[in-house]
Amino acid sequence: MVEALFTLIVFPGFLFLGAAGVLAEFTDRKLYARLQNRQGPPWFQPVADFVKLASKEDIVPAKANHFMFKLVPMLAVTAATVPIMYIPIWSSQALFSFSGDMIVVIYLLTVPTLSFFLGGWFSTSLYSMIGALRTLTQLFAYEVPLFLALLAPAVIAGTWSLSEMSLFYAEHPLLILTNLLGLAVALISIQGKLERTPFDIPEAETEIVGGTFTEYSGRLLALFRMSIDIELVVCCSIVAAVFLPFGLNLGSAVGFVLYVAKVAFVLFLLALMRTVLARFRIEQMVVFCWKYLAPAAFLQLLISVLVRGWVNP
Amino acid sequence: MANEQQIQTELVQKFPFLAEKFVIKRERRIFCETAYDHFLEVFGHAVEKMDFKIFATVTGLDEGENLSFLYHLSRLDGTLLNIKTSVSKTNPVLKTVTGWFPGSALYERELVDMFGAKVEGLPDGFRYPLPDSFPKDQHPLRKDWKPEMLPEGAGSIMEEK
Amino acid sequence: MSTDMKVMVPIGPQHPALKEPESFKVMLNGEKIFEVDVRLGYNHRGIEKACEQRSYIQDIYLIERICGICSHSHTTNFVQAVEEIAGIQVPKRGLYIRTIVAELERIHSHLLWLGVAGHEIGFDTLLMYTWRDREVVMDLLAALSGNRVNYGMNTIGGTRRDFTPEQLQEILRTMDVLEDRTKYYIEIASVEPTLIQRLSGVGFLSKEDAMRLGAVGPTGRASGVNYDIRRDDPYAAYSDVQFKVMVNENCDVYGRTLVRVGELMESYSIIRQLVKQMPDGPIAVKAPRRIPVGEAISRYEAPRGEDLHYVKGNGTDKPERVKVRAPTLANLQSVAKSLENNNLADVPITIAAIDPCFSCTDRMIQVDDAVFTWERLRAYGIDWYKSQRGIDFREVKKLPW
C-alpha cells in the first residue's frame, strides 16, 4: 500500500509532476523571452506565481454555479496527472500497463480540455462563454490528427500498450525513422491541446480578455494553471515515449536522464513554434487542421500499414 | 506683399462694404469683417473664385452681447484669409458651410456645443466634444459659464442608449 | 460572421498601439464598409476653457500637455502667436534651437508611427526594430532638454535652454546613426513585395476629396496635395534651410508610408543644415507679462499635419481666447472617406495611417454597430491577408536585409 501511495503521491505522481510542470513553464517562458532578445523571468517565477495566486482571494461570480465553478479546476488537475502512470519513463516498462492503455492516456488528456470548457461555461461571463465555445471547436480540430498520429507507431508495433510498444521499438530501433511525419503532426496537435500561441484562441487575451479563465482568480486559477503545466509535461512525455523510444533498455538511471533530455527537446520545439507563429483565427485553425493535419496523419498511417506488412506479415 | 494687395483690391472691388475693416496684418495674414447677411457671398466668392481651397477651421468668440465667428481659409501658397462675422447671442443662427467643405461638420458641431450656436443645414450626428449627458443648455466656452454651474453627476455617461 | 451586418469600430480615447478601454462593435456588411461617421469627445478635458483662467506662462505648461507625442508642436505654435501679438522679435539662435527640437520630435513621432503601422499589419518585428531605434533619438532629446517627452524648451520670446558645442556634435553623430537605420527601413518599405502588397491600394483618398475634407500633413501630401506649412508659411528658422516636400500621387496608405519615411530623411538634412548655420547670440528676449490687445493665428507643421493656434489677447496677463485645432481633427474627416469600399481587414492600418493622436483630438469613429475588439480586428486583418493574399509578416522573425 505504502509503495503504491509513494508512486502516486511522490515519484512519478503529483509532486514530481508539479515540479516538472514548474520547470517546463519556466524553460518555455525563458526561451520565449530570449528569442525576443528580452531577459525573461527568473527561474522561480512559476513557483512565485502559483503561491501568489493560491494566497489571493478567489471571487466566485454570483450568477455562476458555485459547486461546478469550484469543482472543475480539481477535475482538470487530476485528469492531467493520472496518465503519467502508463507512460514508460525510464525503462520500457511503465508503472502499470495493460493492453489498450494508450487509448486511456489519450482519453485522460482530453478531460482537462473539457474542464476548461466547463469552467468557461459555468462562469456565465460573456467572454468566458465565447472562450469555452472556442475550446470545443478547437478540440474537434486537433483531436483526430493527434489520435491518428499516435496510432501509427502502434500499428507497426502491433500492440495498444505503450510499454509493449516501447519494448518493440527497443528491438527494432530503425523503425523509429518511419514515424517522423507522425511526430510533426503530433507536435502541432499538442500545441493545440495545450492551447499555446498558434492555437491559443480560447485564451486570446487581447481579444476576449481572458477567454475561459476570465472569471477565475486566486486558488482556482492557480489550479487551472497547474493543470496546464502538468499537461505540458505529460504531453511531452507521451511524444517522447511514442516517437523517440530509443535507449529505453539501458538501465533506469541512464533512461531517466535520456527521458529528461527528450522532454527538453520536445519543449524546445514547442517554445520555438510559439515564438515564430502568430495566433490563427478560429475558423482558420479548423480549416488548417482538416486540410493539412488530418491528411498528413492519414499518410503516416498508410506508411505504417505498409511498413507493418513488410516487417512482420 | 504684392499678392495680398491684389487679394485686397479684388475683394474690396467686389464687396465695397469690406473696405473699412480690411487689414493686412503681415504677409500671408489677411483679416476682414462682414455682417452675417453678406457673409456667405464673401465666403463663396473666396472659395470658388479666389482659389481659397483649404478650410482650416472656425473659431468661436464670446464678445459680450454677440457671438462672433472667425472663418480661416487658406490657399495652397500659404495665404490665410480670416473672415469674421458676428451674430446676436439671443438667437445665434448660422448657416453651414458643409456645402463647400464637408469636413467642416465637426468644427461647426463644436460651435453648437461650446457656444450654443444653432447651425442650419448641419447633417445630424453626435455631440462634439461634450458627452451626451452634459446638460444641453450649458455652453462651457461662454464667458458667463462657470465650472461650478455643472451639477455633480453630469457628463458621466458618454453615450445614452 | 453573418452576412448582412454593419461595421462599427469606435476606437476610444487611446493611441491605437495601446489597449483600448472600450470594446468595439463590428457587424460586417459582407466585406465592404459602406459608411463611416465620427463620434468624438471621450477624452475631452476642457483645455481651452482652462487656458482662459491661467496666465500666458502657465498656459505654455498646460498646452504642452495636450498630447504626449507632439508636445513641442503645440507650445511652439502658441508661443509664436503670443509673440506676434506682443510684437516680440525672437533672436535667431532661439529660432534655430526651436526648429531643431521640432525636427527631432518629428523623427521620434514618425519612428513611433512606423512601429505602430508594422504592429497593425502583424509585422511585430518592425515594431521592435523601430522602437529600439527610437530610443536613440529619445536619449538625445533627454540629453538636450532634460526630459524624454515634454521638453519645455519654449518660453515667450525664445527658448529656455541653449545647446553647447558638444551637444551640437552629439546631434550630428546621432543623425548619422539614425540615417542609415532609416535607409534600412526605406529599403524595406520600397522593396519588400509583401509590405507593398499589404499597403498599396488600401485607404484610397483622391486629391479632390483630400482637399474638400481638409486632409493635412502626410495624409494630404500622399494624395497629391502639395501643401507644407514649413515651406508655404515658413515660421521659426525654416526660411533659412532648403528641403524637399515629400509629395506623391499614390493616394493610399503606401503613399503615406513613403511620405513619412521620406520626411525622416529630410529631417536629418534639415537638422544638419541648422547645426552648421547655428548663429551665436542670445537665445531669448525678455517678454512683458501683460500681452497687448490683439489677435494672431499661428500655424505649424506638426508630425501629423497642420496645427493651428488662434490666440486673442486683451491687455491683461491672461489670454481672452485660445483655440487649438490639432491636425488629427482635420485628418479624421478624410479617414471616414478613405475607409469606404475598403474591406474590414484594412480598417486598422487605414485608421493608423493618419497616425491619429487621440489625446489631441479625443476621437472615435463609428461605422454602425456590433462587437469586435480592436485587437481582434487587427488579428482579423492579418489573418485575412494571410488567407486571401498569402502575405504574413508574423513568420518574419529577422528582417532578411
Place this chain on the structure above:
Amino acid sequence: MGFIQKLVKWSRIKSPWIIHFNTGACNACDIEIVAALTPRFDIERFGIQLKGTPRHADVLVCSGPVTRQIQDRLVRIYEQMAHPKFVIAVGTCACSGGVFNGCYNVKGGIDSVIPVNAYVPGCAARPEAIIDAVAKLLASLDQPEKAAPELAETESPEGAVHG
C-alpha cells in the same frame, strides 16, 4: 505558520501582475509604460506580466487625470480585482490631476476615486521610474509597520462570495 506567511509575502513580491488603464491621459505615460515592455527595459525580469482581466491582476496601473466619463468605469474595474490589490498612479496627472486640475471635465487625481498605494511623479513618468515604483510598492509589503495604507476592508462586490 511563520514560514507560510513569509512564503506568501515572498510570492506576492516576486510575481505582481499588472493591468493598465488610461483614465483620460495625454498618453505620454501610456507610451512610456509600453516602452517599459520593449526589450530595453523589459519588466518581465521582475515577474511583472501585463494581464487583460482585472480578476487576474494584482496591481492596477492608471495613467491620466480622472475625467467625468471614465470615473465610474475606473471604480468598476477596481472592484472587480481580487484582494490583495494595489493601485499605482503613473504620472503627475494620475497623482493629483496635474496640469488639468480645475478643468471642468476633470475630477482630479486617481485618489479622488479609488485608494492609491504608490504615486509615480513625472510628466511622462520615465519607464525606469515606473519599474522603480512597482519594486518599491512590493518592498513596502515587507515592512508591515511601514506598509501601504491598510486598505479599509472594502466589502467585495455585492454579488461575489469569498472562495
